[in-house]
Amino acid sequence: EGPAYVCMNTPTYYAAWGKDATQYHWLFTGGHIADSSLNNKNMQIIWDTVGYHTMHVVADVLNHVCQTDTLSVLVYVNQMPEVDFTHTSPLSPEQEYFEWDVIAFTNLSKYDSLSVWDFGDGFTSQQRDPHHMFQAYGVYNVHLTVASDSGCVDTISKNITIKEGLFIPNIFTPNGDTENDYFVIRNSGMLEYELLIYDRWGVVVFETRNAAVHWDGRTLTGREASTGTYYYVLKARNAVQDFNKTGYLTLLR
Numbered sequence: 001e002g003p004a005y006v007c008m009n010t011p012t013y014y015a016a017w018g019k020d021a022t023q024y025h026w027l028f029t030g031g032h033i034a035d036s037s038l039n040n041k042n043m044q045i046i047w048d049t050v051g052y053h054t055m056h057v058v059a060d061v062l063n064h065v066c067q068t069d070t071l072s073v074l075v076y077v078n079q080m081p082e083v084d085f086t087h088t089s090p091l092s093p094e095q096e097y098f099e100w101d102v103i104a105f106t107n108l109s110k111y112d113s114l115s116v117w118d119f120g121d122g123f124t125s126q127q128r129d130p131h132h133m134f135q136a137y138g139v140y141n142v143h144l145t146v147a148s149d150s151g152c153v154d155t156i157s158k159n160i161t162i163k164e165g166l167f168i169p170n171i172f173t174p175n176g177d178t179e180n181d182y183f184v185i186r187n188s189g190m191l192e193y194e195l196l197i198y199d200r201w202g203v204v205v206f207e208t209r210n211a212a213v214h215w216d217g218r219t220l221t222g223r224e225a226s227t228g229t230y231y232y233v234l235k236a237r238n239a240v241q242d243f244n245k246t247g248y249l250t251l252l253r
Contacts, residue, residue, distance in 0.1 A: 004073065006078065012044065014055075024040045031048055047077040053074075059071075087106070089103050101133065104129070107146070118143040120140035120142055134160070136188070168247065171250040193208075204220065
């Protein structure tokens with residue numbers, strides 16, 4: 001007794017029984033015995049070659065000298081999916097992420113037809129290549145489970161670290177090409193936040209107290225700010241540290 005359709009590299013149990021049988025011999029190719037501690041009536045096999053294989057079970061019969069009985073079973077071994085993934089962000093090719101960074105997850109798996117993601121923060125996805133934003137700093141264990149059309153399953157997990165603190169760029173290009181169109185101060189864990197940006201005449205062109213709001217290169221009146229150098233004043237803090245900073249940024253169109 002045992003399945004006729006199995007997944008490669010997955011332990012599979014088989015059991016044999018017969019009237020007056022005293023011992024069983026298992027003969028097969030395309031796999032190996034996974035657990036030799038089982039008695040010869042039960043067998044655990046790991047099949048490591050895709051395709052059809054014939055397994056023979058030979059039983060020695062009690063009180064019948066040199067008498068045996070043989071059963072042959074055809075087994076089909078299905079290809080296991082090979083799971084893997086990577087991740088990146090347009091804001092951080094070096095994989096240093098902050099809260100609300102849009103992280104692109106890329107499924108590198110082979111032989112799969114279904115993907116289930118668990119991002120470790122209560123959110124999941126069944127898209128093959130999802131995008132996700134983590135809403136708090138910390139370490140998240142991201143799981144990807146994939147399945148093939150034949151029902152074979154494989155899984156992998158990797159840690160994603162969301163940094164605490166902030167990163168301030170010095171240039172942005174609000175030209176509408178969807179790349180670097182905003183002056184984004186990437187940050188995590190801010191309890192207080194205030195950003196003011198001045199032009200060269202000392203006029204405030206942008207202000208916010210929301211760490212998730214970024215400058216799009218327009219003034220407070222909605223006019224496009226001109227190419228040039230601007231001055232920012234940032235007052236921010238988290239639970240343990242102040243992040244009060246000033247500096248210059250360049251706007252290019």
